[in-house]
Amino acid sequence: MFDPYYLQQLAIGLSQGVIYALMAIGFTLIFGVLNVVNFAHGEIYTLGAFVGLLVITALAPPLLVVVLVVAAVGAAFGVGLERIAFKPFRRFSDEASLKSRAMRESTLMSSLAVSIVAREGLELAFGSQMQTLPFDQLINKPIALGPITIVTGDVIIFAVAAVMLIGLQWLLTRTRVGLAIRAVSANPLGAKYVGIDTDRTIILTFAIGSMMGAAAGVLVGLYYGAIFPAMGFVPGIKAFVAMVMGGLSSIPGAVICALLLGLSEGLATTFISSNWADMVAYGFLIVTLIFFPQGLFGAGRERV
Amino acid sequence: MSALIEIDHLTRRFGGLLAVDDVSTAVAPGELVGLIGPNGAGKTTLFNLISGFTPPTSGTVRFKGEAIRGLKPHQIAGRGLSRTFQNLRIFPNMSVFDNVSVGAVGAMGQSALGAVFGGRRRSDAITARTFEALERVGLTAQAHELAANLSYGRRKYLEIARALAMKPDLLILDEPAAGLDDSETAELARFIRTLNGEGLAIMLVEHDMNLVMGICSRVVVLASGRKIADAAPAEVRADPAVLEAYLGVEA
């Protein structure tokens, strides 16, 4: 059983899981706060990767600078996304219920529409083919670790995910901003009554979530060395699966489930071809939806 | 005469809260029973237990002699138990006629194949029954209006018509007079009496004491999930326990 081959597969699966987690963190944050599914999160990730490509080809700065620039642009995209696809629909809700159903749910379709425009716009601009990133910038220098081999990217992505998770915890529990976010998340109307600027908080949530999504995109682009306009779709779905499995609004739950998802896909590829690995995620999703209506880490949801 | 519906030691617990606590009562065919109690007494929960929306924690419900515990709402409805909802649930984007036809088609059924290839017989029967129910509540003239365009009071009748289109044996009305003014309430009371006069058994949850006391032959009083009285209106009115639990709160 403890054939190094399996260990290697586990390592690959784990790194895949960390990538999903990277994506799932921002996704779950936005869902948790606004209770909206942001279908365009995958496109933020893609845009992050493309902005990274542009930055690298233009200036070739060090990795940290690339990630910071992309994160900043990602935050801007997040704000733009919120303005375009989410804000306009709040006018349909009455004054009294800021986080009303109308807004929450019509945005699902509007964010879907925006994601299509973004993806297809990128295809018009860059073509649907793979774009390669400059080789010397990639984060795939191998590191031997006993019987298995990982690459620098695994370590970097793991570190970034950990920083994000811890940073988010710090932000949510130790800062005023985090307090505002949690307040809006728990009770938007109450938050409004006690004088929290809900509008600003929502924008901020989008900025933070999208920042993370965009950073994830550029890291994954550098990890694989190739990016393409539709690259955000599959990780977006996986992040969604992780979020649902994790119980919808639990960020650690989503992270653990993302890791589980990556690990199971990694293990699955030892038995089936990697082309079929996506079936694992979809299967997990369906099984979770049917048998674990509360998610595996049960923050809970209602099934009428 | 055996009871139409027998509620036997019905209990529903939500976490630590006993919403309905060991309630037993029965409704005979053709009876008009009122169910009253202060807010949070468990009246609507009791209705949800009876109509299958909420599974009971323990106890049984027998409808026409058959245990209906564990049946789905539509199965219970199909056995002749029809209800309205506390907060007025009509189908707003459908016409008045279409709203009521849902009750008729729910009771009579139409298959997909029947819809595409079927002859007129079934659908004519549904049409007839729908118009009958509309006529009953006086909404025939507005049959092709969008339900959302009806006035609040008319919508109440629409909901009742939809329930009547099922030709139920027991009609459960959950706060039908809520939001109506005095004259509308009086009209509704007359209408409920007429329905009952035609032999339809009715259970009526209501906040409006006068309405319940005025038209019901028997009144069940719930307080904190428990049944504290089950008698004729005059007796209930004089019951000290009721006065304390209900009228005391209200005064």
Added chain:
Amino acid sequence: MSEIRRLIRPVPILLALVIFVAVPLGLAQFGKGYFFQIANLVLIFALLAASLHLVAGVAGLLHLGHAAFYGIGAYVAALLGTELKLGFLWGLPAGGLAAAVLALIVALPTMRLVSIYFAVATLAIGQMIHTVLLNWVSLTKGPNGVLLFSGIKLFGWAAKTPVAIYFVVAVVVAASIFAIHRLGHSYYGNALRSLREDDQCADAMGIDTVRLKIEVFTLSAFFAGIAGALWAYTTGYVSPTDFNFSNSILVLAMVVVGGLGSLPGAIIGAFLLILLPEVLRGFGDVRNVLVGLVMFFSILFLPKGLFGEVSALTFVRRHFGRSQNRVPGGEVGW
């Protein structure tokens, strides 16, 4: 509202005249097979939109994997034709039935899901089917797709000219859409609408909501399968990319633009979203961007679509409302 209805009433007759007389006559003037291809495409997508209209517009279930059932129909028809040499007369119903059977199988466990979980489950199902089409190389030839040369033959008569093929497509599409129209405008259709409006309440009216959802999902897949078989026979080539997620969204956009709940709306939505990109060909391959833009602006400015009986917003609201009631005390994070 009722004025619009009155205006729509002559539309079916007019549409039939256009489809069976004006279009073939007009296109025959140009004598170009290419125009007939476009016309076929429009008709096939009209049928797809009509079938999705049944699920999304009438019954109010947000279905994000419709293209996959369309793909099943296309592959079954194509593979029956190439592997078993069974012609159009077998392929057409078999395509529809295969899609319906598959839909029934996946619907049995998933139709109990409500709201967004339903949408995501259909998305996952669509992706699973797409993955199978793409990777079951020994059967589906994988990304290379299946070539189908046999053409349409009916009882010894072969539809060889573009006009003949067009007529076969038009007849099948018209008959299917008529069936969908009958379903929608029956008491059965009213029962479906009641699911869209308030499924709990429908349940109290004696309607078996889960069963009805399974039925409508299956029926809709049947018509999507028919559309797929037509696609396989008119283009002679099926490949997985024709049945991916963006196609599901394309069809959904047609239904949304036309107005949820309106059959003519869905058909006109299909016309718009197929023909507009053709007209705009000079600007490059803009179809998908256009789909996104049209969908976005119709949600924003035309919440009822062109002819809708439910506003798109009400639809999603109803659809997603009840699911996401927050658990008391639940909040983001830890």
